[in-house]
Amino acid sequence: MSTDLFATSQVLWRGGIEMELHSHIEIRGQILLVTAEGDAAFDAVLRIFKLVFDSAKEKGINKILVNTLAVNGKLTTEERYRLAVELAEYLKQRNMKPRVAIVGVPPTMDGFGVLVAQNRDVTTQAFDTERAALNWLNIWPS
Numbered sequence: 001m002s003t004d005l006f007a008t009s010q011v012l013w014r015g016g017i018e019m020e021l022h023s024h025i026e027i028r029g030q031i032l033l034v035t036a037e038g039d040a041a042f043d044a045v046l047r048i049f050k051l052v053f054d055s056a057k058e059k060g061i062n063k064i065l066v067n068t069l070a071v072n073g074k075l076t077t078e079e080r081y082r083l084a085v086e087l088a089e090y091l092k093q094r095n096m097k098p099r100v101a102i103v104g105v106p107p108t109m110d111g112f113g114v115l116v117a118q119n120r121d122v123t124t125q126a127f128d129t130e131r132a133a134l135n136w137l138n139i140w141p142s
Contacts, residue, residue, distance in 0.1 A: 021071070023048045025055055030142040031063045031134070032056045037070035040108055042079045049087050056098055063137045067130055068104035077112060084116035091122060099140045100124040101133035 021044040023036045034052050038044075049066075056064055075083065091098070102114060102124065111126045118124060123140075127133040 021045065021048065023052075025052060027059060027061065030061065031065055031137055032059065032061045034064065034066045035070070036066065036068050038072065040071050040073040040075055042075055042083065045075065046083055046086060049083075050090055053087070053091060053094065053096060053098070057094060057096055062096075062098045063101075063140060063142065064098050065101045065103065065130065065133050065137060067133075068102065068108055069130075071104065071108045074107040074110075075113075080110075080113040081116055084113040084122075085120065088117050088120035088122050097123065099137055101127055101137050103127050103130050103133045 021036060021038040021041060023034055025032065025034050027033070032052065032055060034048075036048065052064060052066065056062065100117075100122065102109065104126065105128050109126060114124050114126045125133075125136055127136065
């Protein structure tokens, strides 16, 4: 059984071009499932992750799966680094220690941000399928 929480839409302008990133957030069992689609842009990705973490804290959920298979484009290496550092700090400020599985494929996801977050004590892992991500999350206690 799943419970829909909400959908978000982040619209940004980059170089005169409108870029939109949508996310759908639902609770599926003991997992907060996020499905993102649209265009990757640093500010939109940062806002969505913060919203996801806030939702997980509010609902008392510590397992998060973020599916980015329908996201286009990619962040620069510097943006991936900044994103991981800022999100690790965001979690630390909120005393959160979630397990975060991120599903994606190159070029949108290359695992660099995940490595940076892991080096900052965030329990996270990158996967290329939702099934593999769910298997990893299921090894952790709720």
